[in-house]
Amino acid sequence: MVSPIGQARPETLDCRFIDTQSDRAPTDTRLASQRWGLSRRPWAPIICRFSGSARQASDMTITVYGIKTCDTCRKARRQLDELGIPYRYHDLREDGLDPQRLDAFLATAGWQTLLNTRSTTWRQLDAADKEPLDAERARELMLANPTLLKRPLLQRTGPASQDTLIVGFDPARYATLA
Structure with missing residues (x-):
């Protein structure tokens, strides 16, 4: 039905x-x-x-961080829809990124993993902004330009043992969420 x-x-x-x-x-x-x-x-x-063998909405919450115009984010959202996985979409360009959430991402994945040095935003930055790159400078750049985060960024929160952060689109890992 x-x-x-x-x-x-x-x-x-x-x-x-x-x-x-x-x-x-x-x-x-x-x-x-x-x-x-x-x-x-x-x-x-x-x-x-x-209920039953299906997911409990109260047990886990999935949030996908990305940009509406990003093709990879569209693929990720399409797969979640096909798998019937409920999620909340957070547009980085429109909704921004708060420092606490970024700090949690950095603690989980590290700044080298999260910083997207292939993005258009990165290429448009001045060389002076890119040169002395360390964890603190990367954090400042990502707060000022949330589109510097690798996309999509999927965060699943639930019972402490099930918290997950998936950086980038990996169809195999997304399928395990079902």
Whole structure:
């Protein structure tokens, strides 16, 4: 069966409506009908929770950092969509990058791995900006120009033993997320 948004419907999916027309808290939900509940209130938001052998939405969160116009980021997003993996997209050009998040990335992967010296942004930098390159200077450059990060950057957070950071697009590693 195909869902209203055109993706294959998992066998163990619990969908509930949030009643947006009343003062009830989001915890007061109604079970969706067998036809995804669209016959009652098609405008109401739906909360979907995967159960059974499928992923638990509360167990892990996947965020993909990239640029909308990047072909590799598009490939990564397309594969996640095909695998049915829910994720949040963070556009580095529009949303920027906060120092705490960059520090976490640097602690996990290192600045040599994260700094994209093949990017157009890197080539457009002055030679003086590139010359004395060390960890601190690389951090400053990446904060000033978030597009210097290698893309896409996939971060999976969940239980402490399952935190993952994938730098670049690797179809085999993305498939293991399913």
